[in-house]
Amino acid sequence: MINVSSPADVLSQLYATIESRKGADAKSSYIASLYEKGVDTIAKKVGEEAAETIIAAKNDDDGAFVHELADLWFHTLVLMAHRGLPLESLSAELARRFGTSGHAEKALRASK
Numbered sequence: 001m002i003n004v005s006s007p008a009d010v011l012s013q014l015y016a017t018i019e020s021r022k023g024a025d026a027k028s029s030y031i032a033s034l035y036e037k038g039v040d041t042i043a044k045k046v047g048e049e050a051a052e053t054i055i056a057a058k059n060d061d062d063g064a065f066v067h068e069l070a071d072l073w074f075h076t077l078v079l080m081a082h083r084g085l086p087l088e089s090l091s092a093e094l095a096r097r098f099g100t101s102g103h104a105e106k107a108l109r110a111s112k
């Protein structure tokens, strides 16, 4: 059982586990089986989980919604790890956006 002290800890521990499955046996590890199948299968899984998240978002069941969100986040992390990116590449990009409104960022793009 992992030590759940903060959302950031959970994400980094999960990502470390996901990265550690590189080269693992696909029969005993679901993540390794995804790596073995490759980017098309992992990306398709992300698409399926996104669709299931959208459906769950329109229903009242918070537990089911969180379940689908977790499946979606999990598979996007597997996709990122399969590409060889560190978790910090995502957190750095999100941190870079701190303080910039989406409206302002979009207006800047439109003016270019």
Ligand SMILES: N=c1c2ncn([C@@H]3O[C@H](COP(=O)(O)OP(=O)(O)OP(=O)(O)O)[C@@H](O)[C@H]3O)c2ncn1[C@@H]1O[C@H](COP(=O)(O)O)[C@@H](O)[C@H]1O
Binding pocket: 014, 017, 018, 021, 028, 029, 030, 031, 032, 070, 071, 074
């Ligand atoms: N967080 C997860 C996690 N979330 C979801 N899943 C799996 O993702 C799969 C997708 O589920 P779905 O029902 O959507 O898909 P499916 O089973 O292929 O069936 P259908 O889509 O056909 O319905 C399931 O097998 C889930 O168990 C996960 N598998 C693993 N982890 C973490 O990764 C760790 C290592 O896992 P292994 O690589 O399997 O050792 C685990 O200890 C967990 O901490």
